Amino acid sequence: MIKQISVFVENKPGRLAAVTEKLYENNINIRAFTIAEAGDFGIIRMVVDKTEEAYNVLKEAGFTVRLTDVIAVEVEDEPGSLHKIAKALGDAGINIEYVYAFTSEEHKALIIFRVSDKERAKSVLEKLGVLFKGEIK
Amino acid sequence: MYWNPAIERLSREELEEIQERRLKALVNTVYEYSPFYRRRFKDAGVHPSEIKSLDDLSKLPFTKKQDLRDNYPFGTFCVPLSQVVRFHASSGTTGKPTVVGYTANDIRNWVESLCRALVSCGVSSEDIMQIAYGYGLFTGGLGFHYAAERLGSTVVPISAGNTARQVELMKDLGTTVIACTPSYMLYLSEYAEEMGVDIANDTNLRAGIFGAEPWSEETRKRIEDKTGILAYDVYGTSELSGPLFTECTERNGVHIWADMFITEIVDPETGEQVGEGEKGELVVTTISKEALPLVRWRTGDITYMESDKCGCGRTHPRIMRTLGRADDMLIVRGVNVFPSQIEHVLLQIPEVGEHYMIILDRRDDGLDEMTIQVELSDRVSIDTTSDILNLEKKIAERLKSVLNVWAKVEVVNPGTLQRFEGKAKRVIDKRKI
Numbered sequence: 327m328i329k330q331i332s333v334f335v336e337n338k339p340g341r342l343a344a345v346t347e348k349l350y351e352n353n354i355n356i357r358a359f360t361i362a363e364a365g366d367f368g369i370i371r372m373v374v375d376k377t378e379e380a381y382n383v384l385k386e387a388g389f390t391v392r393l394t395d396v397i398a399v400e401v402e403d404e405p406g407s408l409h410k411i412a413k414a415l416g417d418a419g420i421n422i423e424y425v426y427a428f429t430s431e432e433h434k435a436l437i438i439f440r441v442s443d444k445e446r447a448k449s450v451l452e453k454l455g456v457l458f459k460g461e462i463k
Numbered sequence: 464m465y466w467n468p469a470i471e472r473l474s475r476e477e478l479e480e481i482q483e484r485r486l487k488a489l490v491n492t493v494y495e496y497s498p499f500y501r502r503r504f505k506d507a508g509v510h511p512s513e514i515k516s517l518d519d520l521s522k523l524p525f526t527k528k529q530d531l532r533d534n535y536p537f538g539t540f541c542v543p544l545s546q547v548v549r550f551h552a553s554s555g556t557t558g559k560p561t562v563v564g565y566t567a568n569d570i571r572n573w574v575e576s577l578c579r580a581l582v583s584c585g586v587s588s589e590d591i592m593q594i595a596y597g598y599g600l601f602t603g604g605l606g607f608h609y610a611a612e613r614l615g616s617t618v619v620p621i622s623a624g625n626t627a628r629q630v631e632l633m634k635d636l637g638t639t640v641i642a643c644t645p646s647y648m649l650y651l652s653e654y655a656e657e658m659g660v661d662i663a664n665d666t667n668l669r670a671g672i673f674g675a676e677p678w679s680e681e682t683r684k685r686i687e688d689k690t691g692i693l694a695y696d697v698y699g700t701s702e703l704s705g706p707l708f709t710e711c712t713e714r715n716g717v718h719i720w721a722d723m724f725i726t727e728i729v730d731p732e733t734g735e736q737v738g739e740g741e742k743g744e745l746v747v748t749t750i751s752k753e754a755l756p757l758v759r760w761r762t763g764d765i766t767y768m769e770s771d772k773c774g775c776g777r778t779h780p781r782i783m784r785t786l787g788r789a790d791d792m793l794i795v796r797g798v799n800v801f802p803s804q805i806e807h808v809l810l811q812i813p814e815v816g817e818h819y820m821i822i823l824d825r826r827d828d829g830l831d832e833m834t835i836q837v838e839l840s841d842r843v844s845i846d847t848t849s850d851i852l853n854l855e856k857k858i859a860e861r862l863k864s865v866l867n868v869w870a871k872v873e874v875v876n877p878g879t880l881q882r883f884e885g886k887a888k889r890v891i892d893k894r895k896i
Contacts, residue, residue, distance in 0.1 A: 334845045336875055364848035366873050388878045390839045394846050423847065440846070 333370040334390040358428035398458040403435040466582040478721040485750035496541040531561040564754035573704040577610035583711035588615030595643035597623040602705025645673040663691030681810030716781025763789040798868040814843040825894040833870040
């Protein structure tokens with residue numbers, strides 16, 4: 327399990343920059359990033375190297391920000407990796423609510439999930455031997 | 464504790480006897496000395512000699528804010544200016560300003576009224592009162608100032624604004640009672656928090672007297688929960704003199720001193736008196752004012768009245784919390800909407816904060832569109848977009864059930880909506896009529 331930061335932002339020019347500016351000022355590196363947009367607003371989800379610090383600077387800057395535990399898996403950066411996991415979860419009847427992925431030098435490919443049944447998903451992924459238990463650097 | 468125990472506990476019959484005597488004197492005075500009232504009475508076909516008892520009150524014409532504007536500045540005064548010792552004036556945001564004049568007796572009676580009120584909600588000569596209503600032409604600051612001093616309380620005449628200083632002096636001087644608008648109290652407590660001052664634990668503040676704008680029971684609860692103080696409602700308008708009446712410690716309505724004022728509740732559309740306990744517009748006749756006496760003054764405040772004896776022992780009638788302003792009323796798609804109703808709904812939803820804006824616009828197809836902006840609180844979950852969409856939907860549905868008209872709800876980040884230090888202006892009407 328790793329910590330994901332989610333931030334509520336109004337859908338207006340400059341709002342994303344206001345978030346990224348705070349992170350940049352504090353030398354926080356974004357490892358993975360996605361925006362879910364819904365009309366007047368969006369929710370930024372990201373995984374960063376210094377999670378607590380990022381949470382605090384965004385909170386102090388007045389953003390509505392939350393920390394959530396999400397499941398991450400680490401797989402080889404090669405064809406079929408995501409498929410193997412998606413199929414295992416699907417076969418077990420577990421719904422994937424959102425997913426995003428990133429690769430980096432330190433890690434192989436990391437895939438982040440939010441699923442309908444976190445505990446069962448963990449055991450399915452553990453059996454596959456892909457559950458990420460390290461720390462994001 | 465009473466300020467004027469003999470008067471405050473008079474029987475209803477005794478009060479009505481005073482009212483009748485003073486009403487007869489009033490109609491004679493205004494007819495004699497004010498060309499405005501004389502013309503008004505003649506237009507209404509009523510002569511002072513026809514006013515023989517309190518039951519005849521309804522024969523008299525109403526006086527409205529527009530009358531004061533039309534006769535600006537002194538056309539409605541009933542004494543020569545040589546007897547006037549002070550002016551107050553309302554800001555002219557919705558038209559020409561209105562001017563109120565006071566004789567020395569008017570000031571004395573204003574002080575008497577507010578002293579009775581302050582004692583009724585537990586203020587004494589032991590208190591240190593921080594007066595954060597504006598001083599100057601607005602009646603809030605000076606009104607409280609004179610009464611608190613007369614009472615022997617220690618006054619901190621800080622006026623409105625300069626919030627950092629308010630917090631600092633509150634702490635350093637040991638303020639026990641504050642007088643300001645309820646929205647300013649919320650702002651001040653937020654500000655204090657940012658300064659690292661917890662009003663409940665770091666100050667001696669024990670009570671607040673809040674008014675000059677409509678507010679709700681939910682706001683009272685929020686203020687009390689946040690600051691640990693007791694919040695009391697104050698009522699009065701500049702035309703009636705200024706802040707005059709507060710809740711007593713029973714907190715079951717605001718006592719209107721019947722030896723000085725006659726109160727009626729009327730249907731705002733027809734002007735007919737409504738029954739005891741029924742909702743309508745408060746109408747006040749001043750029976751002890753000299754410079755600017757008001758006959759059946761339409762306050763524009765929607766409320767209801769109860770006149771049974773109060774648990775505090777006072778016999779004077781009570782008006783309940785102002786439910787809205789007859790002229791704050793918004794008409795959206797033909798439906799009457801009071802901003803106070805919207806506030807009431809929002810304050811019951813823990814996922815949003817207490818600041819909000821109402822934006823009215825007219826779509827190209829001619830239909831009105833009402834958008835309510837409200838800030839997220841720290842209780843909201845924001846993992847998925849549907850968390851927010853469901854919250855907006857929940858608020859919209861609650862609003863619809865109360866207002867009978869749909870509003871679009873937009874949540875925004877905390878701290879992004881405008882804060883108001885004086886009267887809150889929460890409605891932006893972009894409709895071109």
